[in-house]
Every structure is written in structure tokens, then in C-alpha cells.
Amino acid sequence: MSNFVWCHGPGCHKSHTQDRIRGVKGSKVLRTKKVQQTTYNSGQHLSMYSYFCSQGCYNDFANKYVREVIAIAPRTEALETPIEVTKVQDTYWNNETYMRTEIKTVDNNGG
Numbered sequence: 878m879s880n881f882v883w884c885h886g887p888g889c890h891k892s893h894t895q896d897r898i899r900g901v902k903g904s905k906v907l908r909t910k911k912v913q914q915t916t917y918n919s920g921q922h923l924s925m926y927s928y929f930c931s932q933g934c935y936n937d938f939a940n941k942y943v944r945e946v947i948a949i950a951p952r953t954e955a956l957e958t959p960i961e962v963t964k965v966q967d968t969y970w971n972n973e974t975y976m977r978t979e980i981k982t983v984d985n986n987g988g
């Protein structure tokens with residue numbers, strides 16, 4: 878049994894590729910692609926590749942429905958991650974030294 882979902886890209890069926898062509902001469906169509914559900918894109922590996930045949934179709938969907946997508950988890954204020962910034966001396970491949978900035982995340986929640 879084939880386990881798949883149709884690609885959710887709003888324009889998937891408009892891309893001019895041979896693998897989308899269906900039908901017989903005189904009544905051919907471009908059809909939305911199937912997205913096979915495998916161990917790599919389903920179950921615990923659920924991702925955008927479970928519902929979209931390509932990054933392009935995902936982008937088309939995200940751009941078309943951006944308002945609805947943002948409404949799921951709107952950001953009304955900036956988030957902040959506590960950090961510690963230190964200057965650390967490091968060495969290039971040729972033994973020349975230089976100073977680099979090291980940023981470490983600080984765990985303020987009992988860590």
C-alpha cells in the first residue's frame with residue numbers, strides 16, 4: 878500500500894516538469910506531486926518534507942499563508958537569551974595569535 882500525502886504547495890500543479898504530467902494525449906494535465914511518507918519524513922521525523930515536495934513549494938505555501946502561520950504563535954515582544962561574553966586568545970594555523978569573542982549561553986534556571 879502506498880502511503881503518501883499530496884504536496885501542499887499552492888502552485889505545485891503549475892510547475893512545468895515531466896514528473897507532473899498525467900493523462901492521455903489530448904487531455905493531459907500537470908498534477909500536484911505526491912509526497913511519499915517514509916521513515917525519514919514521518920513519525921518522529923515529521924517535518925516540512927512530510928507535506929511538501931520541495932523547498933520551493935514550502936516557500937510558496939509560507940508566503941501565501943504567512944498571516945495564518947504567524948497567527949499560530951505571534952511574537953509581540955523580543956525574546957532574550959542570557960549570555961556571558963568573554964575575549965579569548967586563540968591561535969591561527971601559522972601560530973599567530975588573535976583575540977576572539979566567545980559567547981556562552983547562561984542557564985539562569987537552576988543550572
Ligand SMILES: [Zn+2]
Binds near residue numbers: 884886910929930934
Ligand atoms: Zn510541490
